[in-house]
Amino acid sequence: MIELSHLSKTFTAPDKKVVALEDVNIRVDAGQIYGIVGYSGAGKSTLVRCINLLEKPDAGTVHVDGFGGIEMRKGRPFYLPEDGGSAVPLTEKHLKTLRRDLGMIFQHFNLLDRSTVFENVAYPLRHTGRSRDEIRTRVLELLDLVDLREKVNAYPSELSGGQKQRVAIARALANNPRILLSDEATSALDPDATEAILRLLKDLNRKLNLTIVLITHEMAVVKTICDRVAVMEEGRVVEEGDVYSVFSEPKQAITKKFVQTSSGMGQIETLIRANSSILSRGDTLIQCTFSKDSVGEALVSDVSRRFGVNMNIILGNVELLHGNPLGGLVVLVGGEPEKRAAAIAYLRDHDVRVEVIEHG
Ligand SMILES: Nc1ncnc2c1ncn2[C@@H]1O[C@H](COP(=O)(O)OP(=O)(O)OP(=O)(O)O)[C@@H](O)[C@H]1O
Ligand SMILES: [Mg+2]
Missing domain, CATH: 3.30.70.260 (ACT domain)
Structure with a gap:
């Protein structure tokens, strides 16, 4: 389970301030696929990047079951042990432990262009105490999981968008994370590839009991695989609920608009x-x-x-x-x-x- 409480984040540029997150509260249960939708600039990426602390919130708490919590106090991160022990300043070691639980995939795949598919997937397995043979076995296992074994020696430039995203997914899952954070994983893909990747994510969710936080700006994606959804607007979560309720009874104007675009009623x-x-x-x-x-x-x-x-x-x-x-x-x-x-x-x-x- 992931629980985000009272998360806030403001970016300060020399000439202006941008409130990217404002008092965001979200709870994602284990095994859920949780969608986050919103228009460009709503704060979606900032929100997921705060879960693995790629972005440091200004205030609020991030709790991940099995890890513990991170609480921002006066702009500094503290680690809250799960057993209720006292808070200590967050260390690199805490962060490493947290990030092992959280795989992440990005819109633009972020693959190493000069490395083969094998090397890309093997990358996060280096320095984890595994032998060469163990790494090889694990990489092939992961490539089987995403149905890409035959491309093991290919370079990213030789792959289609959907195949690149499969490599990125395999890499994100290398260290057996319990949670996958997916930031617009399908927005660079055509409809067929999108459908295949969504099917794969749903499959992984079932097979591995993987919890998935999935950012998208397409309601059709939410409709296809999510259990719950949060709608973001200007840094705030303006509506939240199980997918059926949100689609059948959208409350906010922005949600109605999103729902319409995906139903043909638009x-x-x-x-x-x-x-x-x-x-x-x-x-x-x-x-x-x-x-x-x-x-x-x-x-x-x-x-x-x-x-x-x-x-x-x-x-x-x-x-x-x-x-x-x-x-x-x-x-x-x-x-x-x-x-x-x-x-x-x-x-x-x-x-x-x-x-x-x-x-x-
Ligand atoms: N590093 C940064 N420095 C300054 N402003 C930033 C930074 N990152 C994000 N922002 C601003 O914060 C707001 C939220 O950005 P964010 O990337 O979270 O939006 P998003 O919902 O993911 O949008 P998109 O759908 O385009 O990816 C935007 O106004 C953006 O310009
Ligand atoms: Mg984004």
């Missing part, structure tokens, strides 16, 4: 713009989001009969998220104003989130 604005005659007088255009308690189109036809309104479905999208149906429909509701209002109220009563997009 197309509605394009549709309205391209087709301004879609809405005639006396119509209300609504967007309905169904969650597991209320599934879709049957309800729409029921409402239509019950209230004598026309319910014209113009865009629909239903998918399974963690085994539960999550659906959206854009519906043109036609009829007398009171009837339209009653129909919408009825839908809301039946656990459908209804947003009125426009009145004609």
